Amino acid sequence: MATQTIENYLKALFSLAEQTETINVTDLAKRMEVSLPTVNSMVNRLASMGFVKYEKYKPLELSDAGKKQAALIIRKHRLTEMFLAEKMGIGWDEVHEIAEHIEHLKSPLFFDRLDEMLGYPSHDPHGSPIPDKNGQVEAQDLRKLSEFSGGDIVILKALGNTTEQFLRYLDEKELALESVIRIVKVEEFDGSMTLSWPGQTAQVFSEKVCSVLLVNAMNRES
Numbered sequence: 001m002a003t004q005t006i007e008n009y010l011k012a013l014f015s016l017a018e019q020t021e022t023i024n025v026t027d028l029a030k031r032m033e034v035s036l037p038t039v040n041s042m043v044n045r046l047a048s049m050g051f052v053k054y055e056k057y058k059p060l061e062l063s064d065a066g067k068k069q070a071a072l073i074i075r076k077h078r079l080t081e082m083f084l085a086e087k088m089g090i091g092w093d094e095v096h097e098i099a100e101h102i103e104h105l106k107s108p109l110f111f112d113r114l115d116e117m118l119g120y121p122s123h124d125p126h127g128s129p130i131p132d133k134n135g136q137v138e139a140q141d142l143r144k145l146s147e148f149s150g151g152d153i154v155i156l157k158a159l160g161n162t163t164e165q166f167l168r169y170l171d172e173k174e175l176a177l178e179s180v181i182r183i184v185k186v187e188e189f190d191g192s193m194t195l196s197w198p199g200q201t202a203q204v205f206s207e208k209v210c211s212v213l214l215v216n217a218m219n220r221e222s
């Protein structure tokens with residue numbers, strides 16, 4: 001039976017795999033905030049459990065069993081976040097920390113009921129997809145806002161950064177998921193963008209911010 005630590009390693013490997021092509025032990029050590037020897041012994045343990053494919057000096061990779069296990073933990077995490085936000089009215093910047101604990105609860109009944117109460121949501125409060133009961137994750141076909149041009153209209157669907165700090169920044173700007181955003185202007189000098197969306201006066205956002213706003217294109221303004 002997987003312990004909490006093992007589950008956290010699987011989750012870290014899963015999210016690293018989403019961000020980079022190859023994962024090495026150093027990346028994992030950095031992510032888990034532990035030393036290299038600690039990561040090495042944990043990776044050996046995960047490999048012996050069949051969750052990780054690992055050969056010395058080669059990149060780390062989750063096995064299919066490891067991917068499924070990780071996705072099922074992420075499912076519990078994201079369903080919990082959705083419940084906290086939707087049913088308990090807890091802010092999207094506060095749900096993650098609580099979900100970090102509840103995701104380790106071993107009760108299929110609890111999470112099935114949560115899923116049902118929420119009406120089987122496809123995404124968490126940050127727009128990230130909730131894996132299904134078989135650990136399958138819906139592919140998201142989203143683009144970074146920073147790739148668009150002046151005059152384009154997009155819908156904000158998800159976030160590439162879900163830290164409390166960034167979520168509070170968006171709250172201050174009153175920018176929420178599903179907002180229809182018009183790109184008023186792109187500054188050639190630094191890639192910053194002037195954006196407007198209903199109910200707000202136009203505001204300038206840095207390229208750093210625009211690169212973690214994940215969007216779908218709408219029609220181009222004529």
Ligand SMILES: [Zn+2]
Nearest residue numbers: 077081096099
């Ligand atoms: Zn979270």
